[in-house]
Amino acid sequence: MNILITGASRGLGLALADESLKRGHSVIAAVRSPEHGGKLAELRERYGANVETAMFDVTDETAIARFAAGYAARGKRLEAIINNAAILTERGSSIEELDMTEVARTFDVNVLGPMRVVKHLLPLMDGTGGVIVNISSEAGSLHGAYGGDYAYGTSKTALNMFTEQLKHAVKPRGIAVYAVHPGWMKTDMGGSEAPGDPRTSASGILDLIERRTAPSRRFSFVDYSGSAMDI
Template structure:
């Protein structure tokens, strides 16, 4: 299977890439600056030189995404999975009276419009058997458990969950599995060192969803990384 992962240079995206490579898949690791590799990414590149392709992919750059899709199409490439992982957490714990609306706009541009741009240009390549389209969401996107604070992040993730449901219906006849996945509170640059979850553990669960080793039985496709339903 060919996987394309946005925000694959670090954190969860990098762990999903590592887990996919270990399972024998080929990974197109999307990142804004593919020439700048950290130690772990460099190690993976050396170990899986035939299966890891680092590609320039800025989810805010629609022309760049369109060019990448066109290049892949000309090369006769197909995809089995698209993982929309790139995201930002802006204005953390900021009261709405102090909210910077530019931070809100940036959050929408990356967290919501990014996956929409990916869908617009990359879905035609998603033709492999048992394909999937994965949006990395968050418990912060639950309407049921809404809380004050983290406004840009929570609102964009709730909107991302709506996009998931729309795409699930759109792609149903093609047999594409579409999920919003809460990956847990993880030890990443975003989650911080106090987070209880190892991102590799989350990546393993997400790959089990992608490989359909776990098939959730839920009315909505907003699940955690083990496949259990998240509250809408």
């Protein structure tokens, strides 16, 4: 299975790449620039040609389209896309203090980024069935909303809606789509106090991609084990 992962250079993205390779899949690790792909070097040493680096920023539609065209020209197909790249800004800011430039940047990465990726890479999945995973968060749940997280929380709610829209659009092609809460993990974003391990989350997400786990519910918002999340 060819699996493209955005934000693959660290944290959950790196764990997803590692887990995918351990299971015998090929990984296309999307990073913004060569210096952001340093942590992938060890995976390339261990897995060789099964690891490919794609240089594009999810905010750069031209670069994404260029990658997609080049990948298609090589006769390649994708079986899975994991939209993992995201940023966390303005946490704890009051509405009076909110930097709207940062809010717009958050939406550009966290919502429009996955939309751009799917827009240009979806044709590479035609005829494959396949799975698209958008890495979401419990912060995007209306039911569990908490204060002080305007940018990230609302971006993940919007990502959940995009997931629902996409799910209905691609269902006739046999493509499954999930918005996945990976848990609070020890990563640069999650911090050192987080209880979770990104390797555990990565394993659960790969089970979804391999369809070992098949959530049975109306909505596509689930945690990494496939259990339903509150909308």
